[in-house]
Amino acid sequence: MAKPLLEFTDRGIYCEQGRFYIDPWKPVDDAVITHAHADHAYVGHKRYLAHHLSKEVLYYRLGEISLQTVEYGETVMKNGVEICLFPAGHVIGSAQIRISYKGEVWVVSGDYKTQEDGVSTPFEPVACQHFISECTFGMPVYQWKEQAQIFNDINSWWYSNQQQGLLTVISGYSLGKAQRILQNLDLSIGPVFTHGVIENTNEALRRNGVVLNPTTRITADTPKDEVRKGIILAPPSAIGTPWIRKFAPFSFGYCSGWMALRGAKRRRAADRGFVLSDHADWDGLMSAIDATGCEKVYLTHGYTASFTRYLNEIGFDAREVHTLYGEEEEEETHPNLPNNTPSKSPPKGETLTENGKPSDRQVSPLGEDLGGVK
Numbered sequence: 001m002a003k004p005l006l007e008f009t010d011r012g013i014y015c016e017q018g019r020f021y022i023d024p025w026k027p028v029d030d031a032v033i034t035h036a037h038a039d040h041a042y043v044g045h046k047r048y049l050a051h052h053l054s055k056e057v058l059y060y061r062l063g064e065i066s067l068q069t070v071e072y073g074e075t076v077m078k079n080g081v082e083i084c085l086f087p088a089g090h091v092i093g094s095a096q097i098r099i100s101y102k103g104e105v106w107v108v109s110g111d112y113k114t115q116e117d118g119v120s121t122p123f124e125p126v127a128c129q130h131f132i133s134e135c136t137f138g139m140p141v142y143q144w145k146e147q148a149q150i151f152n153d154i155n156s157w158w159y160s161n162q163q164q165g166l167l168t169v170i171s172g173y174s175l176g177k178a179q180r181i182l183q184n185l186d187l188s189i190g191p192v193f194t195h196g197v198i199e200n201t202n203e204a205l206r207r208n209g210v211v212l213n214p215t216t217r218i219t220a221d222t223p224k225d226e227v228r229k230g231i232i233l234a235p236p237s238a239i240g241t242p243w244i245r246k247f248a249p250f251s252f253g254y255c256s257g258w259m260a261l262r263g264a265k266r267r268r269a270a271d272r273g274f275v276l277s278d279h280a281d282w283d284g285l286m287s288a289i290d291a292t293g294c295e296k297v298y299l300t301h302g303y304t305a306s307f308t309r310y311l312n313e314i315g316f317d318a319r320e321v322h323t324l325y326g327e328e329e330e331e332e333t334h335p336n337l338p339n340n341t342p343s344k345s346p347p348k349g350e351t352l353t354e355n356g357k358p359s360d361r362q363v364s365p366l367g368e369d370l371g372g373v374k
């Protein structure tokens, strides 16, 4: 039997025929990048290929890199292998990578969600024989509500805080969740103030031509009375730091898919938890996999063991593969999953608080919460 077009190596997903890697975690010559999150876009590759909306964020995060960008649907040839990017609906600029050669078609989906968020280009199913998928939320208990309903809850909570003279602080990681929150806040309630890490990402996206709602970066000179009239958008790593304590008293809301687990809110010390994720829920994963018409599914990160077993039971040819994906931006990661071993080095990214302390990434919900969802 001929060698498969893609293989799983200790550097990342490799296409020998095309001599390129997808989302490699060790330095390589040619890297095709699904999106700019730290567990997918590592520093140190010679050449990068990514979607054009990832451009400025990649420059901001990785510095001077040699980067070629493409639109969705545009084809790039490498040694006879066709590469084409399709929307993954995960964050702005995120892509599924379709790789084809002599009739063999693979899709590397990176991280994705099927729910439209109004900010990222909506997910598009891509037909293939081999589908490489995440399963961060690959348990039936994860069923996302309509986005409009979540933001109704968020905006009412903000409004009622304001009525009580309480400042509102809402947190989500800086690329993706922050913009999704920003674009769905009801700005008739008040203005949006941002932590520097989020504002840097907003600025990078604006340089890329993305139109975002107005924000004001909080600096040492920003009058606290002004900030109290609005809402603070901060990364999870800012919570519990002296920076945020300056604004007390406030009500703190945390947005994450893990908020669907009992105990998660308490562990995050959040006053309110909102179940909002940039990953597919159970139905989203199942519909995405079905829609590809694939023969084989490879599960990279999340509930890989149980999800693989389930797919095999219902007739797919599924297997787990080892990758370093899933240590997502401080929060969208489950500490008890096999892909999340403590031995690996933390991804580069914005995991530092303003005062340079490491982030509090370890406070994601823990295993005991899983008791009820098996």
Ligand SMILES: [Zn+2]
Pocket (backbone or CB within 6 Å): 035, 037, 090, 111, 328
């Ligand atoms: Zn991601």
Ligand SMILES: [Zn+2]
Pocket (backbone or CB within 6 Å): 037, 039, 040, 110, 111, 325, 326, 327, 328
């Ligand atoms: Zn990821």
